[in-house]
Amino acid sequence: xxxVTPGFGLVFWTIITFLFLLFILRKFAWKPILGAxxxxxxxxxxxxxxxxxxxxxxxxxxxxxxKLLQEARAERESMLKxxxxxxxxxxxxxxxxxxxxxxxxxxxxxxxxxxxxxSAIADLKGQVAALSVEIAEKVVKSELSDKKKQLGxxxxxxxxxxxx
Amino acid sequence: MVNVLQVNSLKxxxxxxxxxxxxxxxxxxxxxxxxxxxxxSFDPKEMIMHHVKDAYGFHLWDWDNHPVSIPLPVILxxxxxxxxxSSSEFHHDYHGEVVVEKNGGKFINLHEKVYQLDAGAxxxxxxxxxxxxxxxxxxxxxxxxxxxxxxISALLLILLFTAAARRYKKSENNVPTGIxxxxxxxxVFVRDEIGIPMIGEKKYKRFMPYLLTVFxxxxxxxxxxxxxxxxxxxxSGNIAFTMVLAVxxxxxxxxxxxxxxxxxxxWMPGVPVPMKIFLMPIEIxxxxxxxxxxxxxxxxxxxxxxIIVLALMSLIFVxxxxxxxxxxxxxxxxxxxxxxIVTAIQAYIFTVLSALYFGxxxxxxxx
Numbered sequence: 427x428x429x430v431t432p433g434f435g436l437v438f439w440t441i442i443t444f445l446f447l448l449f450i451l452r453k454f455a456w457k458p459i460l461g462a463x464x465x466x467x468x469x470x471x472x473x474x475x476x477x478x479x480x481x482x483x484x485x486x487x488x489x490x491x492x493k494l495l496q497e498a499r500a501e502r503e504s505m506l507k508x509x510x511x512x513x514x515x516x517x518x519x520x521x522x523x524x525x526x527x528x529x530x531x532x533x534x535x536x537x538x539x540x541x542x543x544x545s546a547i548a549d550l551k552g553q554v555a556a557l558s559v560e561i562a563e564k565v566v567k568s569e570l571s572d573k574k575k576q577l578g579x580x581x582x583x584x585x586x587x588x589x590x
Numbered sequence: 591m592v593n594v595l596q597v598n599s600l601k602x603x604x605x606x607x608x609x610x611x612x613x614x615x616x617x618x619x620x621x622x623x624x625x626x627x628x629x630x631s632f633d634p635k636e637m638i639m640h641h642v643k644d645a646y647g648f649h650l651w652d653w654d655n656h657p658v659s660i661p662l663p664v665i666l667x668x669x670x671x672x673x674x675x676s677s678s679e680f681h682h683d684y685h686g687e688v689v690v691e692k693n694g695g696k697f698i699n700l701h702e703k704v705y706q707l708d709a710g711a712x713x714x715x716x717x718x719x720x721x722x723x724x725x726x727x728x729x730x731x732x733x734x735x736x737x738x739x740x741x742i743s744a745l746l747l748i749l750l751f752t753a754a755a756r757r758y759k760k761s762e763n764n765v766p767t768g769i770x771x772x773x774x775x776x777x778v779f780v781r782d783e784i785g786i787p788m789i790g791e792k793k794y795k796r797f798m799p800y801l802l803t804v805f806x807x808x809x810x811x812x813x814x815x816x817x818x819x820x821x822x823x824x825x826s827g828n829i830a831f832t833m834v835l836a837v838x839x840x841x842x843x844x845x846x847x848x849x850x851x852x853x854x855x856x857w858m859p860g861v862p863v864p865m866k867i868f869l870m871p872i873e874i875x876x877x878x879x880x881x882x883x884x885x886x887x888x889x890x891x892x893x894x895x896x897i898i899v900l901a902l903m904s905l906i907f908v909x910x911x912x913x914x915x916x917x918x919x920x921x922x923x924x925x926x927x928x929x930x931i932v933t934a935i936q937a938y939i940f941t942v943l944s945a946l947y948f949g950x951x952x953x954x955x956x957x
Contacts, residue, residue, distance in 0.1 A: 428701070429893070432830035433644060435665075435730045439737045440834040447744045447807060452799035455751035459770070459777055460798060462758035469763070 634904035640684075642824050642896050645702045646677035648735045650819070657682045662738060667729035668706055670694045677732075686714040686722065695728075704730055736831070739823040743810045751806075780805050780941065788945035789952065797948045800842060804835055805941040812892060812933035816926070826936075827892030829885065836885035839944040844877075847951040859955075880947055884940060891936050895929040898922075 648660035661678035673693040680688050686700035689712065696707040698714050705725035707714060715723045733741075750773065757770035766774040780802050785794040811826040825831050853859060855873040858866050902922045906914045 432833045436830035443740045448803045455755045456799045458755035462764040466764040
């Protein structure tokens with residue numbers, strides 16, 4: 427029975443010691459330790475949150491970059507297309523112009539050739555006429571020197587005239 | 591590799607402790623046999639009770655058939671005022687034979703309890719049950735061996751944990767180094783496994799100092815009880831010690847009880863009126879049974895461990911043959927290992943249940 431009867435002395439000292447211990451540890455141990463632990467936990471939490479934030483920011487930056495890149499690519503594409511079109515147009519224009527010029531030149535050349543030919547023909551005609559007259563003169567001179575021949579000629583002429 | 595080493599060294603520490611404890615108990619039993627002399631037979635009950643209970647003077651070992659102990663102050667409040675003397679004045683007697691005269695009073699030590707002889711008596715007279723007839727117990731606040739262990743354990747806890755707290759001040763980012771690295775997981779364990787789940791995220795902070803103090807105080811004293819050189823000072827297996835802690839838990843529970851808590855005791859919500867009336871006395875009894883169970887659980891568990899080891903050792907002297915010794919040592923080694931686990935488990939259970947009661951007292955009504 428003695429074993430389960432609390433002794434006064436030990437109860438007294440336990441109360442005093444325990445309350446003293448509680449007071450001292452609460453002030454000099456539990457508060458600093460728990461404070462440090464929760465501070466650290468809070469800082470870890472913050473660090474994790476900010477890392478997450480940075481990750482998100484990074485992702486959005488990357489998306490922006492992608493967008494910019496795409497835009498730049500599209501712009502390059504359109505510029506190239508424009509340039510190609512311009513080139514084609516310029517070439518076409520040049521071709522047209524050249525063609526027109528060439529045609530003009532050809533026409534001019536043809537005109538010149540025509541004129542030359544006409545003058546040449548006229549010249550030729552003149553010369554042929556002169557030559558013919560000369561030849562005729564000579565022929566006539568020789569032909570008319572003989573009476574018979576003159577009459578023959580007249581006949582021939584007349585024969586021809588009937589045919590016509 | 592390092593982990594394996596640590597585990598191994600921890601294991602060997604436990605084993606060593608357990609073996610040491612067993613051997614010490616063996617020596618203790620032997621001493622008691624010698625003390626009782628050849629004419630008396632060995633009384634295991636007396637030996638065990640003597641070691642489980644409190645004592646004046648801190649008995650260390652016997653040397654040359656003479657007990658060696660640290661004398662401790664006996665402090666009494668008698669009719670003549672404060673009376674103090676050293677426990678060595680009893681000359682290791684606890685059978686009421688040595689009478690110490692101090693401050694006009696005569697004192698004897700009968701089974702480690704100081705009695706003051708009534709006026710006129712010079713020796714103690716016992717009745718049939720062994721209680722003194724002509725002596726009474728004065729108000730006794732002596733520094734007994736349990737009180738000494740109380741002081742030592744409190745001092746140890748203060749030194750350990752203030753040293754740990756200083757570590758955080760030194761480090762820049764609250765990094766636990768040295769002793770703080772060892773103690774922080776334990777503190778965090780009490781917070782995360784006991785405080786927060788039992789009381790709740792919102793209110794646990796208020797109770798943390800008490801829970802932490804009670805956990806480490808019980809644990810350290812349980813461990814001290816197993817250390818042989820202290821001769822199994824059985825502070826946490828002393829009902830006075832467990833009673834004080836249980837009463838403090840009860841006081842905190844009662845003072846922090848909110849309206850919801852009292853409503854659950856006196857007028858249980860959600861049940862029919864006859865049931866409410868039926869439950870009220872049960873709940874009121876429960877209020878007191880909870881701390882009483884706390885008190886008895888710790889006391890009984892720790893004391894039982896001591897008694898088992900001592901009883902196993904007593905077998906050798908009961909059978910009067912050394913052939914039983916291997917069995918006794920093996921069994922008490924086994925019990926010793928279990929007791930080492932029990933030191934932590936009992937501290938944990940006491941703290942968890944205290945926290946649970948605080949949680950019940952502060953729980954908000956939920957519908």
